[in-house]
Amino acid sequence: MPADEIANHKRALRAELRERRRNKPFVTMERETEQLTAQLKALVGDLRATSLSAYLSAPTEPNTRPFLNWAREAGIRTLLPISRIDGLLDWTTGDGETEIVSHLGWPEAAGELLGPMAIDEVDLILVPASSVDRSGMRLGWGKGYFDKMLGSMGKWPPVFAVLFDDELVDEVPRERHDEPVDGVVTPSRIVPLSKRSKAWGLPEA
Template identity: 65%
Template sequence: MTDEVGDAKRALRAELRQRRRNQTSTEREQATTALTAHLVDLATRTAARSVSAYLSAETEPNTRPFLNWAFAHDVRVLFPVSRPDGLLDWSVGDGESETRGLFGLPEPVGELLSPMAINDVDLIIVPAACIDHGGMRMGWGRGYFDKTLGSMEKRPPVYAVVFDSEYVESVPRERHDMPVDGVVTPSGIHEF
């Protein structure tokens, strides 16, 4: 990583974290309602019977109402579980029990499946710090999803979830960064 790109990413991540912390509860609730409708539409439109998604942390766009919908509609949900070696294991959560993972992020309690388990899903929903108009994803700097997506031989559609202000003109980019097929924001679904 060049220092210049790394510095630009660090500065942008700090700004985005602060912006997320400054959101009002009303803004968050409105965003959650809209995001949930779009995620349900996406899962329905793609006829996904199995999805990979994540348990949103407090300041992230809230995926939990969508996950509740998935459980209620017998859509199998695979959740990432961070490993110290930089790979992701997966778990089929029960939608109720969770713990704090390696980086203090919420993770499901359940049987651990290997990194290969993601190869069986119909749709992948990933977190992001921001997404640019060309589909380039900037994550939070640990590279877990870039490694996972980059190693998949045949990957299903991948959509990131961000707030409207995080869908931007361009993001600092490095060779290992992986693009997504679409982004879900409170204002809609954008495909690349």
């Protein structure tokens, strides 16, 4: 498929997924937040992670905030991304309270900047996504920040995308710069997808 057709396909899929998320009932979001938090805690336990990177979820995304509160209380060092104008992600641990709106319109933590390479020291990376396919290919939201980060890492700890259940699909359109993930976490399950994830002893979904 020509590159312009792939890009158009991606835009159409993202628009459909955004609309689906906007229309999700509040009571469903509340229930799925509780379920997702339990799955994320289980993933941390399964991988014996003592440090991780995650992100502050936007209102229509799977809600990571209760999990982040739990991680802070549990003493798990958590890095949160700060988007830079040059297209890179910087990192901070934040203070658990202060938030800003980034130049991209995303919620971000405020705090001391630790530099882009701080991500190399974590045991687990949690990333947002609009959808992921069964091969592990991730469809992001079109800005390229997380693909660039994953593609430039010196080390590669386990990488899991956080999704709603119906966003794990058979196939997503792929471009050369797109980076895969090792698995997904949804409200109902943890799904290992990469070959190396099979060696981590995660329960099969």
